Amino acid sequence: MAVNLNASAPVMLDRNTRFEEASVIRGNTFRYRYTVLNTSNPDSLVENGLQSLKENIGKEFSSNPDLRIFKENNVTIEYVYNDENGRTIRSAQITPNDYQ
Template identity: 55%
Template sequence: MALDLNESAPVMLNSHIRFEGASVLSDNVFQYRYTVLNTDNPDSLVQSGLPLLRETIRSEYGTKPQLRVFKEKNVVVEYVFASEENRIIHSLRVNPEEYK
């Protein structure tokens, strides 16, 4: 799945968020990496979107058939947001218990 996602990366998702790629890490973690662009306050932009992101993760990973493998394999999903200067703004980890 990470390889498939990375074929189209990087890709702008909206005017502020660019998807950079995905990786499978040790300890059964699937990581998505994003860059926050075109804003003077990337920290605030990310913080304001976190509640919706967490709810979307719970809904999508819990119900979509194409994401069922995450649930079956108890995968931890991690979203990492970085600034244009490559400074980590926020890392959001969602454990399988949260989206089952």
């Protein structure tokens, strides 16, 4: 899955968010890495996006068959957001308990 996602990376997802890469890391964790661009307050932008993600994660996992692989393998999903200089702004983890 990471290989497929990375084939088109980097790619702009919207005006402020560029998907950089996906990878599998320690502890059965799938990591998505993004860069936040074109904003003077990237922390606020990321915080709002993560809040929305957490509020909708259960619905997304129950309605999107592409995410079944995460459920079947009890994968933790990590989202890492960096600023334009490569510094981490914020990261968040979604555990199997969050989406089961």
